[in-house]
Each structure stands twice: as structure tokens, then as C-alpha cells.
Amino acid sequence: MITKQDLRLLAADLWEIPAGFRRDMRVPARIYASEELLDHALEDLSLQQLVNAATLPGVVAYTLAMPDIHQGYGFPVGGVAAMAVPDGVISPGAIGYDINCGVRLLAADLDVEQAAPYLDELADTLDRNCPSGTGRGGRIRLNDADLDAVLAEGARWCLRHDLATEHDLAHTEEGGCMAGANPARVSPRARDRARDQLGTLGAGNHFLEVDRVAQVHDPAIAAAYGLREGQIVVLIHCGSRGLGHQICTDYVRDFQQVVQRYGISLPDRELVCAPLSAPEARAYIEAMHCAANFAFANRQTLAALVRESFSRVFARRGLPAALRQVYDVAHNMGKMEEHQVNGKRMRVCVHRKGATRAFGPGSPEIPADYRPYGQPVLVPGSMGTASYVLAGTEHAMAVSFGSTCHGAGRMLSRTAAKRQIHGEQLRKQLTNQGIHVRAGSMAGLAEEAPFAYKSVDEVVAVVDRAGLARIVARLEPLLVVKG
Amino acid sequence: MGDACVYEELAHTADVGMRVRAPTPAALFACAARSLVALAGATPGEPAEQRQVSVEAVDAESLLVEWLNEVLYLCESTGAVVAEVLVTAWRPTNIVAEVRLAPPAIPPRGAIKAVTYHRLRLAETPEGWLAEYYVDV
Numbered sequence: 001m002i003t004k005q006d007l008r009l010l011a012a013d014l015w016e017i018p019a020g021f022r023r024d025m026r027v028p029a030r031i032y033a034s035e036e037l038l039d040h041a042l043e044d045l046s047l048q049q050l051v052n053a054a055t056l057p058g059v060v061a062y063t064l065a066m067p068d069i070h071q072g073y074g075f076p077v078g079g080v081a082a083m084a085v086p087d088g089v090i091s092p093g094a095i096g097y098d099i100n101c102g103v104r105l106l107a108a109d110l111d112v113e114q115a116a117p118y119l120d121e122l123a124d125t126l127d128r129n130c131p132s133g134t135g136r137g138g139r140i141r142l143n144d145a146d147l148d149a150v151l152a153e154g155a156r157w158c159l160r161h162d163l164a165t166e167h168d169l170a171h172t173e174e175g176g177c178m179a180g181a182n183p184a185r186v187s188p189r190a191r192d193r194a195r196d197q198l199g200t201l202g203a204g205n206h207f208l209e210v211d212r213v214a215q216v217h218d219p220a221i222a223a224a225y226g227l228r229e230g231q232i233v234v235l236i237h238c239g240s241r242g243l244g245h246q247i248c249t250d251y252v253r254d255f256q257q258v259v260q261r262y263g264i265s266l267p268d269r270e271l272v273c274a275p276l277s278a279p280e281a282r283a284y285i286e287a288m289h290c291a292a293n294f295a296f297a298n299r300q301t302l303a304a305l306v307r308e309s310f311s312r313v314f315a316r317r318g319l320p321a322a323l324r325q326v327y328d329v330a331h332n333m334g335k336m337e338e339h340q341v342n343g344k345r346m347r348v349c350v351h352r353k354g355a356t357r358a359f360g361p362g363s364p365e366i367p368a369d370y371r372p373y374g375q376p377v378l379v380p381g382s383m384g385t386a387s388y389v390l391a392g393t394e395h396a397m398a399v400s401f402g403s404t405c406h407g408a409g410r411m412l413s414r415t416a417a418k419r420q421i422h423g424e425q426l427r428k429q430l431t432n433q434g435i436h437v438r439a440g441s442m443a444g445l446a447e448e449a450p451f452a453y454k455s456v457d458e459v460v461a462v463v464d465r466a467g468l469a470r471i472v473a474r475l476e477p478l479l480v481v482k483g
Numbered sequence: 484m485g486d487a488c489v490y491e492e493l494a495h496t497a498d499v500g501m502r503v504r505a506p507t508p509a510a511l512f513a514c515a516a517r518s519l520v521a522l523a524g525a526t527p528g529e530p531a532e533q534r535q536v537s538v539e540a541v542d543a544e545s546l547l548v549e550w551l552n553e554v555l556y557l558c559e560s561t562g563a564v565v566a567e568v569l570v571t572a573w574r575p576t577n578i579v580a581e582v583r584l585a586p587p588a589i590p591p592r593g594a595i596k597a598v599t600y601h602r603l604r605l606a607e608t609p610e611g612w613l614a615e616y617y618v619d620v
């Protein structure tokens with residue numbers, strides 16, 4: 001069990017577990033957290049998992065925990081680790097089962113006063129148009145050729161099918177398409193799970209939200225991102241659905257033998273990995289990129305369905321219905337990137353699980369119109385609280401492999417949340433707060449109760465103070481659709 | 484303990500697990516499949532279809548994960564719920580079972596992404612066999 005006595009304070013909101021804490025650690029483990037958030041992190045296995053990640057072959061500098069950290073499987077959610085290329089490893093469990101789970105932000109040219117009378121109708125329309133929950137397939141059934149094309153092209157496939165614009169793609173991480181995706185690396189089982197899931201939200205913590213921009217913190221960056229106070233925006237949070245889950249399952253299973261083959265010993269079987277130079281790693285990366293592309297296409301298709309819904313509700317009343325894409329970020333990914341490590345520029349495989357890329361101003365990976373300001377970072381909070389738009393910083397490039405937090409981070413188990421509130425009771429509470437809720441499952445709604453999460457305000461305050469991202473705007477929910 | 488199949492939920496910050504008890508390894512694996520259906524919040528209706536399932540793995544713990552992931556896939560790909568399981572052969576690296584599927588009387592309330600190796604436990608105890616597993620939801 002790790003206690004506060006095992007940590008040393010390096011700077012305000014930055015703690016370290018030295019590499020000498022356990023004999024098998026190759027690098028220290030660092031945690032960005034306030035005292036209060038650190039106390040939460042010490043309540044579960046988060047920091048033990050962060051220490052376990054520090055034992056992986058080829059890990060460089062330090063493993064990192066963001067302030068929204070909580071325990072995951074093998075690798076903590078809110079964790080970042082960079083592995084040297086080609087001497088390090090890649091670990092599917094350190095990327096997660098929901099490969100390229102991420103968030104998309106769309107902005108309307110519509111104010112909250114204009115939208116308010118129609119929010120109930122909009123909630124029904126979005127709930128009808130955007131399938132959510134278990135066992136609810138989408139409108140699109142992909143044949144083999146189309147599925148291959150989605151896996152290889154990501155959101156670019158949507159452009160060819162009138163579900164996207166060039167602007168959307170330019171304002172999506174990686175342009176909505178990871179290069180080098182190879183559908184031949186995806187099992188028939190994973191393909192089966194994908195066929196009717198394009199354009200579906202799924203269940204769990206995934207959602208579609210209509211928010212208002214409640215407060216602009218950085219007017220210059222907000223203007224560059226096209227955001228202003230009182231504006232209506234849409235957040236879409238989902239990932240690669242059954243396809244991504246199956247790909248991770250397949251490779252975690254296969255890598256159980258791979259670690260034996262390469263003589264890698266691990267403190268946790270969920271951390272199984274393959275040397276980046278090995279053919280097994282190449283196979284996983286090519287499959288993982290397919291899942292990432294499916295997720296980009298999934299959020300893009302959902303964006304098209306949201307646009308259709310806005311058009312149906314607002315256009316016929318002569319109100320502006322267009323939705324411009326602000327950005328789309330991934331928060332469960334493994335990426336080959338170049339970073340400064342111990343004074344040397346080096347190529348690393350950055351594992352971000354429940355952590356968001358937050359590249360600073362001037363980064364060539366950022367769309368030209370945002371480049372002077374840093375990459376938009378989208379941080380959804382819990383239902384009924386708030387979400388944030390942040391901007392990546394140069395400091396993040398220097399100290400966190402260009403990474404920051406991804407959400408509020410859970411602190412209460414689903415079982416405990418359900419014990420404290422019933423779904424219907426929560427729905428009434430949210431309605432009383434003026435939030436329109438459409439949920440497929442009342443038990444699922446209760447599991448996602450706001451009190452099960454840490455304070456998103458506190459989480460983003462830490463990353464802002466630590467320089468891992470800059471707060472641009474605060475969003476507050478008006479309407480939530482969940483599975 | 485007889486043929487008892489006993490399971491209880493285990494808390495996890497973000498997800499959830501199950502502790503399962505049964506008198507024999509074969510009964511434990513059948514019971515674990517039932518616990519997974521319960522975890523998803525589903526209730527089977529009248530059994531309509533039977534499938535023979537065979538799973539192999541490198542060791543007994545992996546076999547439990549692979550077996551449960553197989554059950555998960557069967558349910559997701561057919562839209563059905565596992566109603567009954569008869570394990571016809573069990574070795575630490577191989578299981579063969581007859582699985583009866585039924586349309587859900589109550590559909591799953593939430594999606595289970597995968598069964599994981601997190602804090603996975605499979606052991607013989609003085610009271611019988613015990614397994615603990617966690618799922619990503």
C-alpha cells in the first residue's frame with residue numbers, strides 16, 4: 001500500500017514516488033494533484049498501478065498521473081507513460097479497451113435564449129436520432145468492403161459519404177485518420193461487433209450533451225476556437241465500441257504468451273506488452289489504428305446525426321442550425337511522437353489512458369488556425385456539473401509528453417453510487433437543475449451520478465496551475481443523452 | 484456446498500467485479516457465466532438455442548478470462564442472454580460446454596466491454612472453489 005509518506009513534493013501540485021521505492025521500478029512515478037486529489041488517489045490502487053507501469057521495459061523519464069487519476073486495469077486511468085523507440089514496449093492494457101475513446105466539440109451560432117424553448121424537443125430528437133445503450137445498432141450496416149474502408153480511412157470515409165466536411169477533418173486529432181491501419185490485423189470477431197455500431201454512443205460513461213458556454217476564461221483563445229459566452233455547444237463522448245474492446249481483448253490474450261517468448265516479467269498480467277521492434281507489436285499497432293479510425297468515424301457519424309437533429313428542430317423555425325466543429329480529441333491512445341527526454345530529442349511511444357494530448361502553440365500537428373494558441377483539449381465533467389475547454393501549452397511539451405487530464409475522474413464505485421441514489425431520483429434532481437435528461441437505463445444513470453466523480457473544477461485548476469493546459473472556457477450542461 | 488452457485492459484486496472505482504463460489508472447477512466456470520449475466524443486469528427468457536463452446540488458454544486463470552469473454556461475445560453477437568450452462572469437460576487449459584441461449588426477458592442495462600486480468604483470482608479453498616474477476620464497463 002502506498003501512503004503519503006512514500007511521496008515527495010517536487011513543486012506545487014507535483015509529487016513523486018522515487019525510482020528507489022520498489023526494486024523493479026526503472027523510472028520514478030510522478031503525480032499532478034492538489035492535496036485533496038492526492039488523498040483520493042491514495043484511496044484505491046491508482047498509484048500502485050502507476051508504479052507498476054514504471055517497471056515496463058524501455059519506459060523513459062517517469063510515469064505520470066494526471067489529477068483525475070483513478071484505478072484502472074494494469075495501468076491507471078489518467079496515466080501517461082512514454083517508451084523508447086525501438087527499445088521499449090507497447091502495452092494494449094496501457095491504452096485501454098475503449099481504444100480512441102474521445103470527445104468532440106461542436107459549436108452552434110445559437111444563443112441559449114434562442115434554444116431554451118426547444119430543448120425538450122431537441123432532447124427527444126437527439127435521443128431518437130443518436131442510438132445509445134446496449135444492443136441498439138445504428139442506421140448504417142457496414143459490408144466487408146465498407147468496414148475495411150472505415151478501418152483504414154477513419155473519418156475520411158465519412159467525407160466520401162457526406163457525413164463530414166473538410167473543416168471537420170482538419171479540426172480532428174490526426175485529421176481523423178491514423179496512418180498505417182491494417183484491417184487484416186483485426187479478428188473476424190472484432191469485425192462482427194463493428195458492423196452495426198457506426199454512429200452509436202454505447203453505454204457506461206458515454207454521452208451526448210448540449211451545453212452553454214458559461215464562462216470564458218481566456219478571451220483570445222476562445223475567440224480563436226470560435227467560442228463566446230452564452231453560446232450553445234455540443235459535446236460527444238464515445239469511442240470505438242465493440243470493435244475496440246475486442247481488439248484489446250484479442251491482443252491482451254495473445255500477449256500473455258508474447259511476454260513469455262521475450263522473457264518479460266511483469267507485476268500485473270493486464271500490463272502484458274510486446275517489444276516495439278517485434279512483429280507482434282506491429283500487428284497490435286496496425287489493429288489499434290483500425291480501432292482508432294473506427295472511433296473517429298463513429299464520432300463523425302454521430303456529429304452528422306446531431307447536425308440533422310439541430311436542423312430538424314431549429315432550421316424550420318428560422319434559427320441558425322449549423323454546427324461548426326471546434327475539435328475532436330482522443331484520450332485512450334498509443335502514439336509515436338518525438339519529445340525532449342533528459343535533454344535529448346527522442347522518438348517515443350506515448351501511452352495515454354484517460355489522458356489527453358495537449359500539444360502547445362506552434363506544434364505542426366495542430367490545425368493552422370489554432371497553431372498560435374495551442375491544441376484544444378476537451379475535458380468533460382460529470383452530468384450536472386461542468387465541462388471545460390483547455391488549450392495545450394509549451395510547458396506540457398516539456399514536462400508531460402504534451403499530455404493533460406481527460407475528465408473529472410471517478411472516486412466512487414458504481415455499486416456505491418447506485419446504493420446512494422436511484423436513477424429516477426437523479427433524473428428529477430437534474431431536471432430541477434434545468435437539465436433535460438434522456439437515459440436508456442435508470443440504473444446506468446445512477447452509476448454516473450455527479451457525486452461519484454471528483455470536482456472537475458479542481459482537476460482543471462491543477463492542470464492550469466501546473467502549466468499542463470490553460471483554461472479557455474467553462475461549459476454547463478442543458479441536455480444530456482445517455483445509454 | 485452441494486451444487487450451490489454463489490456470487491457477489493466487488494466494488495472497483497470505475498468498474499465492477501464478481502466473487503464466485505462453487506464446489507468444483509467445472510461448476511465454478513458455469514457459475515461465473517451466470518454471474519456475468521447478472522452483472523450485466525440481464526434476465527434470460529425461455530431458452531431457444533443451444534451452442535457448444537470450446538475455449539483453450541495457457542493456464543487456468545487465463546481460461547476463466549477467455550471463457551467469460553466468449554460468453555460476452557456470444558451474448559453481444561446474438562443479442563441473446565446465457566440461460567443455462569452445462570460444462571461437459573474441464574481441464575486447467577480447456578473447457579467444453581453446452582450453452583443455452585435465450586432472448587432477454589430483461590435486457591442488459593449496461594455494456595460490459597471486456598473481462599480483464601485485473602486482480603484475477605482462481606483458487607481451491609477449504610469451502611470449495613473461488614474465483615474473482617473484474618470487468619471493464
